Amino acid sequence: MPDLPTKTLTTVQDALLAWFKEESRALPWRTTRDPYAIMVSEVMLQQTQVDRVIPVYLAFLKQFPTFHNLADAPAADVIRAWAGMGYNRRAMNLQRAAAQVTELYEGVLPSDLKALRGLPGVGEYTAAALACFALGQEVAVIDTNVCRVLGRVFYGPEGAPEKELANVAAQALPDGEAWSWNQALMDLGATVCTSRRPTCLLCPVRSDCQAAGAFLATNGAVAESRGPYKTKPEKFEGSSRYYRGRVVDHLRGLAVGESCDLPTLGTVVKPDYISGDQPWLLDLLQGLQRDGLIAMRGEGSIVTVTLPL
DNA sequence: AATACGGGGAT
């Protein structure tokens, strides 16, 4: 962190915590202490916005109330319950993590950061989030919001150098307030200090922010200087991701035990599908199978596909 | 360090 007067840091901490007390979003995973529920929310929130998670999260917990329930459920049910979320691999990772918790840790989420990090689908961010939000530990979490907010406040419009972030986040953490502080940073990032169009006029820390002046001067517009993406985002329709999603979505719609043959599946997901596309389809399916998202039976031309048992 | 992985909402 750049040389920052302790007084400034304290001011920022107090202002943001006070703001959070008044303006925090009411989110379902903030009113539970159940580590399992918190974990479900954290995995769902990986690259998926709050508004889209809430209804799926509530239904998911109703259907799979505990680690044990999730671990024992048919994978097909879990994949169906994940509908609308995207990144379907997360559903399988979450179920494998649940199995690991029941088998290795007697159904209790481990409190050790390293053990958490060893669960499938739990990376650096989620391990810290679980430690703080599910287990009450005083650790800083670093997600895209925290990264942006801290970067702007303490460095400026361009944000913080990548390698300094962990250090900054750790130093900024107020004693005994990790839960509120982390939640507050994410709320501010999601609602005020947004990526495209920060509304500094509504920000509780604008008077101590290294970026607010520049943003206010340009009427809230973020400078182009952050530059366009290095690599062009591939277009979604027609991509492998697109067809993977369509395959899984079609299989979700089948009755339990019902399977789908290759020509039918190909035609459903790709309107202009021809028999010559079968190698392409098989390749696509192989990837899905490797991710545990589908099951294939049979040989050669009589292959059928279903959600996994 | 790059790339794959979903899909809907915001601009």
Next chain:
DNA sequence: ATCCCAGTATT
């Protein structure tokens, strides 16, 4: 049309 999102795993 492009960017963005409470990231992770693989290459």
